[in-house]
Amino acid sequence: MAVTRPEGLPSGRSRSLGDGEDGGRFGCRCAGPLAGIWILGLALVACGPTQNLPTPEQPIAYDHQVHIEAGLECVRCHRGAEEGVHAGMPSVQACAGCHRREIPDHPEVQKVMLANENREPIRWAKVNVIPDSAMVHFNHRAHARAGIECLTCHGDVASMTVAEPVRNVADMGWCVECHRENEASDDCLACHR
Amino acid sequence: MTAAGERHLVEAAYERVEDMRAVVEAALESGIAASQIEVRSPAPLEEDELPLPKPKSRVLLFALAGAVLGGLTAFGLAAGTALAYPLPTGGMSIVAGPPVGVVTYEGTALGLILMTVLRVLWEGGLLPGRGIRSGRGRASDLDHHVANGRLLLRVHGLSEEQAGRLRDSSRTSAVEVG
Amino acid sequence: MTAESQPSAAVLDGQLLGRLDRRRPGLLVGSLASGALALVFIYCWGYQIANGIGVTGINRPVFWGFYIINFVFWIGISHAGTLISAILRVTKAEWRRPVTRSAEAITLFALAIGGLFPLIHLGRVAIFYYMIPYPNSRMLWPNFRSPLVWDIAAITTYIIGSALYLFLPLIPDAAVMRDRAAAGLRKRFYAVLALGWRGTAQQWHSLEWGIRILAVAIIPVAVSVHTIVSWDFAMTQTPGWKSTIFGPYFVVGAIFSGIAVLMIAMALLRRGLSLERFLTDRVFNNLGLLFVTMSLVWGYFTFAEHLTVWYSGDLFEKNVHHVLLHGDFAVPFWTMVVVNLVIPVAVLSFPRGRRPLPTALVGCGVLVGMWLERFLIVVPALSTPRLAYSIGDYMPSWVELGIMIGAVGVFACLYFTFTQLLPIVSVWEMREGWRHGGSGEAGDATSDAAATSGTAAAPVPGGGGA
Amino acid sequence: MSGNDGKRGEPRVTIGRRDFFKVYAAAGVAVLQGCRRRDEEWIESPVRRSTALPSASVWRRSICGQCGAGCEIEVRTVDRLAKKIEGLPEGFVNAGGVCALGHSALQELYHPDRVTEPMRRGASGELEPVSWEEALESAATAIMAAPDATTVVSGAPSGPLLGLWRRFAVAVGAPAPVHWQSTDLVVEREAARLSLGEACRPAYDLARSDYVLNIGAPFLDGWRSAAHFAGAWAKLTADRRGKLVQVEARHSLTAANADDWLPVRPGSEGFLARGVAGLLLGSGTVGEAERAAYETLYPEAPPDLAATAERCGIDANRIERLAAELSRAERPLVMVGGSALDGGNGVAAGAAGLALNGLLGAVGREGGVFAGVDFGFEDRVAGDAEATVPPATLSDRLDGAGESSVLVVSEADPLHGMPGFEAAFKGASTVIALSAFFDDTTLQADLVLPIQTDLERFQAVEPDPVRGIPALLIASPTVAPRGEARHPGDVALALAAAAGSALPWPGFQEAVEASLSDAFTATRADAEGAGALPASLITGALNARQFVRRTTDAGGLVGTAEMRRAPVRPAQVDGEGAPAGLPDPASMAAPAAPAGVEAFTLIPFESVKLGDGRGANRPWLQELPDPLSTVMWGSWAEVATEDADRLGIHTGDIVRLTGTAAEIDLPAIVLPTVRPGCLGVPVGGGHADYGRYARGRGVNVNALLTADRQVAGVGAFARGGVRVRVERLRRPRRSERPVIYGRGLRQAEEIPVGWAPHDGGKA
C-alpha cells in the first residue's frame, strides 16, 4: 500500500528553489531529436541558477530526533498531517504544557515558555515551501489516504535535528510524475485553484 | 605545386573587366591553371565575362533539406510533444490537424531559410573558422579597389618567374599591381 | 539603358559612395530625437509593468485595445519590405535596385516592434515564455491550437527570415564599408558584419543563389504571417471577427500599408540623402501604380466584407455592423474609407500624382487609414458582444498612447541609425545594374538633377583602406 | 508541513504579495528564480490550543443582525477567523436564505476603519483614545448631571436588547428611549392596530395564498425579511400557482418580479384600496358579515371606479381586472408596506389596505393575514419600564431638554437618517455614541464607545414576526471581538453601574438568562397567567437553571405552529368602543398640485445594496450593481423616459434636485419603468465618514426631507410625497459619471438587442 518513493526518481537532486525550469531531467527522459534543439537553446536560457535547498534558520532550535526518540509521533504536534488539509504547527500552549514538566530549564525550551507567558505566537520558518505564486492547495489527508508516507516529501525528519528540506516540493514535474504513476488525478484543478 | 618551394602571389586591380580579361586570357595561355586565379569583383560578374570555369553551388539542395528538417522538427514539436505529454482536455482532441499544419508550415519555412543562409555562408567561406583553401579569402591590400568599384585579380601559387611575367603584363592595364 | 549612361557608371558609383561617406548631422539629430521618443516607450512600458496592465484603458468587454491594434499595424507595415522586395526580386524588376534595402530595413524594424506589442499586451509579461515550446519541469507545453502560438511560430520565422534576407545582401556592402573605412572601431564593426567577404566568384555565386531562394521562400512566409495575424481574430466566435475573408484581407491591407510607409521612407531618404539620382521619379511612378492597385483591391475586400455581413441578417453581426457604419464608430469608419480609397485613387490615378511628394502624402493618409482599419476591427467587435448587457466602450490611457507614439520613436531611431551606419541603397546591386546597363535610373534623371549631382559627384575619395 | 500552511489572514501577507508581484514583474524571470517572498517563509504557530484541526472549517451558528428580521446563519470560521456566512437551512425566519446585506456582515466585522477602542473628544476637539474605565466614567458623569435631560436612542430591533435600554433609561432616571426605526414600520404597526385590532406587525401567509395584492411592501427588496419573503414568494409563484400584483409608485425589485405592476400615483395607494373595496362590494362576492364589518370601519361609500382610476393614475380596466381577480381568487391576501405607508396619509392607506383583508375574509385564514406575535422578551427584560417612543419625537425631546442635555445613541445614525436633525443635535451638550464605525452621528459625538458587530456578539433576538409564530433566538459569539469592542447591552449595564444605578445583571447574556429563568418560573407557577410561556416549551426541564441552559444550547425558543395566534378581528367590529371609522384616505386631500412642470414626487427607497445606509461601508455592497438601475458605487436618481425626453436628460447627466430644505446633485438614470413625475432616489448615500468605502460616496437624499412633514397619527417622518424640482445641470465629468454595470443597456435600446430569453436552443 505504502508508496514511498516512485521508481526512477533521482533523489536528493540539487535544484533551485521556486518556480524553476528543469531542462536536465527532461533531457534524460526524452532525449529524442524532438526537443534537442530546444533543450540547447531555450532551456538553458530559461534555467535559473542552481543551488542547494537551504535549511532555514528557526527561532527555536527544535530537535525532531529527540522528540521522536522520546516517543512522540509526528501527528502529535502536526495534528492535521493525516486527518486534515494542513498539517499545522502545535500551539504554544501545547509545547508549554509538556515542557512545564520536561526539561523546563533548557535554554531553547525557555524561549517557548516565554512565548507562552507573553501569549505570543512563534514564527517558525517554513522548510518545505510551495510559493504562493504557484497557487497550489496541497491536501495532506488526501495523500495520507493514498498511503504516501511523510518521508516521501519531507525526508526522514525523525533523524533530523532541525528540519531540513530534502526535496524541492515546488517542483511541479515531480508532483505530476508521482500522480501519474499512482493514477492519481493529473487534472490541474486537483491542486491549482 | 604546393610543396616545391616558395610560391608567389600576384595581385592586380583593374578599372574594367575588359582590361582584366586580357590578362587572364594571357595567364591561362601561359599555363597557369584556372584554379590558381581568383577574381574579386564589386558586383557579380556575368558568366561569359571572364574565361574562367563557373563556380558550383549546392544551396538549393541544402535549402530543400533544411525545409524537410524544419518541417519534421516543427511537426514533432506540435504533435509529438502533445502526445508524449498529454494534458487533460476533457475529450477534446489533443492533437488537431490544422494547427499542426500551420506550425509545420512555419517550421518548414524556417528550416529552409536557415539552411539556405548557412549554406551560402559555408560555400562562401564566411563562417567563422572556415577560410577558403590555400589562403584565398584573406584580406588584401588592394581590397579597397573592389570597394571602390574596381576588379581585383589574384593569382596564387606562382613561381617567381611566372609572377614576374604576370606583373609585367598587368602593369599596362591595371590600376595598381601588388 | 541609354548609350550615354554607360560611361557614367563609374561617376555614378562615385556619387553613391560619396553620399555614403558624407557625415550627416541631420541623421544624428534624427537618431537622438527619435531616441528620446523611444525613451517614452521604455518609460511607459516600465510604468505598466510596475503598476499592472490596468494602467491601460482596456476593460471588459474590450479586452484588446491599442496594443493589439498596433501589433497588427506594425506587422502590416513590415510587409513593406520583405514581401515587396522579394516580389520585385523574383520578377526581376530592375527598378527594385534602389528600393530593396530601405524596404527590408523597414520590415525588420517594424517587425521587431510589432512583435513586442503582444508582449506589452500580456497581463504577466514576466512569464511570457510559457508560450514558447521548451522542455520544462512542469511537463507543460503551449497549446498549439491557439492562434497566438501560430503567431509565435509565424513571427519568429518571419523575423528570422527577414533579418537574414536583409543581412545576406548586406554582406558585400558591409565589405565595401569595411574596405573604405579607416582602421578603428568603425572598420572593425564592418569587418564583423562582412564576415570576411571578398567578392570572389564563388561567394557571389552562392550569394545569388541564396538571395534567390530566400526571395521565393519569404513570400509565402510573409503571406502566412499576416494571414495568421488575421486568424487571431477570424478563429474566434466573436461577431465581426468570424470571417473567412480576413486572411487575404489582412494580407492586402498589410501590403497596402507597407507600400505606404515605403513611399514615405523613400521620399524622405531621397530628399534627406539627396538620392534623386537613384530613387528616381520612375521608381515613384512604378510604386505609385502598385499603390493605387492595392488601394483598389483593399477597397474591394472591404466592400465584400461588409456586404456579406449586411446581407446575412445575422443579428449579432449586424449589431457590430451597425455601430461601425452608423453608430459610435461611423466617423472613423468613413474617414478610413476616404483616406484609404477615395484619396489614393483620386491622386494616384494621374501620373502627376505619382511623384514623390503626393505619393508620400497619400502614404501618410493611408497609414492613418490602415491604423483606423485595425482599430475598427478590434474595438467595435469587442465592444458589441452578444449579450447586450455587456456592451462597453474603450478609451486608451496615456500609457497606451505613450507606447504607441514611443514605438514610432523606436522605429525611427532604429531606422536613422541603420541609415547612418550602413548603405541604405544597395551598392552592389546598383553596380550590378549599371554594369549590365539594365538599370537606367540615372539616365532617366532630369537634366537639373544631373546638374546638381554633377557638383556632388566630383570628389571620389579613394577610400581609407589603401 | 506543506508550503501552504500559515496564516493567510495575516495583514502583511496581502501587502507582501502585492509588492512581490511588482518586483516580480519588474525584475524579470532570471532574478526571481532564486528569490522568494519573505512572508512565504514564515508560519505562525497558534498560541491557544484548539480542538479543531489546523485550518479546518468550523461552522458556528449565529443570528444575523443586519436588520431586525433575525435570520439564522452559519458562520464558517477557519483558525478563529470568520470566512463565510451561509443561511441556516433550518433557520426559523430564513430557511437557508441570506440576503446580500447579510453576507456582507463579514466586511463589517473586518472593516479596516472600525472603531475598536473608546474615544473621547479632547481639548483639541479631536477624538482621542481613552480606556474603557475613563470613557464609562465620563459618560456616567454626563448622564448623572442631567438624568432627565438624557435621551437614549437605540437602533436595536424589538427584543431583549431594546428592553435593556428601556430598563437602563429607568435606572438612570432618563425618559423612555427613542426607538430608531424606519417610518413604514412605525406606520404599519399603527395601521394594524386600527385595522386588525392589534398594534403589531402583521404576519402574511404568502406561501399558501394564491393571489396577493401587495400595496407598496417591497418585500423582495429587503423589507422586514427579504430572505423569508423571497422563499414565500417562490412558493406562491411556484408552478404559476399564485399571482402577485404590486401596487407601488416605484418599480421596486418586488414590482419587477410581480406578475402585474400597477404604477400608482404616489400617495394614492389608500385611495386605490378603497376603490378596490368598492368594486368588491359591488361584485356580490363579499359575504354579509364581511360587508357589515367593513362598512363599520368605513361608513362612507367608497369612491367609484372612474374616480379611483383618475386619482391613482391607473387604467380603469386594470383596476377592474384586479378586483375581479381578487374576488375570484380562493385565498387572496392584501399586504401593505413600504412607500405606501411613507406619505403623510400612510396610516390611512395602510389601514385601508389591511381592511381589504377583512372584506376578502383573509384575516386569520390560511393564506391570509395573521397577527404578528412574540414572546414578549423585550418587556420581560424591560420590566415595568415605559415603552419606547417613535423616532420623530427625538428633535422635540432634545429641544426640550435644555442646556445640559445628553444624547446616548446606540446602533443608530439619526444625524444621517433624520431630516432636519442637525439643529437639535447641536443643542445636545454631550453626545455618547455606541457604534462600530464613525457614522455621521459618531463623528460628532463627544464620547465614542466601540461596540461589537453581529458575529462577535452574544445574540438574543426576537425575530420579525413574519411567520406569525413567536420565537426567541439565541446564539453565542462566533469570533473573538476586535480590539476593545463590547456588546452594546454590556455597555448599557456598565454605564448604569458607573452612573451608580447598577442593574441586577453583570452582562447582557445574564440579563437574557434571567428573563428566561423568570419566564420559566412564571409558567411553572401559572401556565395561563400573564408572562407565562406556552407550557409545551418548558416540559422536560426540571428547574429554571436547566431550562435556561437547555434553551441557550438549543439556540432559543420557537413556538409551535399551532400556537399561531387565532385570527384577529378588528377591535371596532367587536363593539368595544367602536370608533366612528378609520381615517379614510379617500377623504384626504390629494397631494399638493405640481408647482411647475419640473416638480417631481420624490420616492426615497432602500435598495438591496445599501439598505437604510448600513451597507454603505462594505466594498462588496458598494460594488454590487443595483439590480434595476445596475448602478454601483454611489447614488442615482431614477427618471422616467418620458420626463427625461422632455427635460433633455440623458442617463448619466448630473441633475439637481431642489427641495424646500436643500438641494442635491446626482446623476440621473433614465429608465422606462419609472412612473412619469416620480423620482426614485436610494437612501443610504452621502456619509460624512463611515469608513473609507462610504466616505463622501453618493448623496444623502434625506437632506431633501423636512422634519415638519410627519405621518398623521404617529410620530414618524413622512418620507414619501415630498415634491422636488429637477433641473439638468450638465454632462457628467469623467469622475462624476455614474458607475453603471450594464453599460450596454442604453445602447441595447437603440440597436437590436442581442438576446431574448426564448431564442436559445434546448439544453
Next chain:
Amino acid sequence: MTRWGMAIDLDRCTGCEACVVACAAENNIQTVGEEQAREGRAMHWLRIERYYEGEFPNVRTRFMPVLCQQCGAAPCEPVCPVYATYRNPEGLNAMVYSRCIGTRFCANNCPYTVRVFNWFDAEFPAPLDSQLNPDVSVRPGGVMEKCTFCVQRIQAGKDEAAQEERDVADGDIRTACQQSCPTKAITFGDLEDPDSEVSKWAESPRAFSLLGDLDTRPGVVYLSGSEWREPAE
C-alpha cells in the same frame, strides 16, 4: 463519469443579488473600487442581467443570472496559448491562474462575456483579508478569472466523501450562489447522473441553453416559462 452542471430557474430568480455577494465572499473576488468599476472593470463572476420588455406602464422586467456556462465545447479553451484554460475530466471549464499569462484571448472569445480580468493586484486592506477563503487563491494582477463552479467546494466534497469512504451524493456539493439563494432558484450537481436534481431540472420543458445555437454545450441550464409572465395587455 461526472459532468458538473447547474440549473437556474429564471422564474424563481428575483434579482436580489445575494448570490453575487456570496460568490464574492466565497471566491476572494476583489472589489476594484469606484474608478475601476467605472471603466468597466468590476470583477463579479456572476452578474444578474436585467432586461426590460414593453413600455410603461406595461413594462416587464426580466432577470438573468449569467455566469461561466462551463461549456462542453468552450470557445475560450482552444485560443489560450498556454493551456491555462481547458476542459477538465469532470466537465469543468478549468482556469489555472498560475499558468495564465494574461493574453485575454479567452475573454474575447467568450460569447457570454463572463470572464473577468485582474487589471491590478487585489487589494484587501487589513483586516479585510482575514475574511479571505483559504481554499481559494488570491489572484495576482494580470490573470484571467471566472466562475469555477466553486471548484474548491467540489474538491472538498470529494475529499470529504473519500475520507468517509463513500461516493459523493447529490446535494453534497453546493455552490456558494446556490446555497445563498433565498428562493432556491439554483441547483447544482452531476448532469450525468439521471437521478440528480439538476438532471431533472435540465429535462424540464422549460429548459434552454443560453445562446444555444452556438452549440457551446453549456453546463448551465436555464429554466423559463413565459406565458404567465407575459405583460398585461
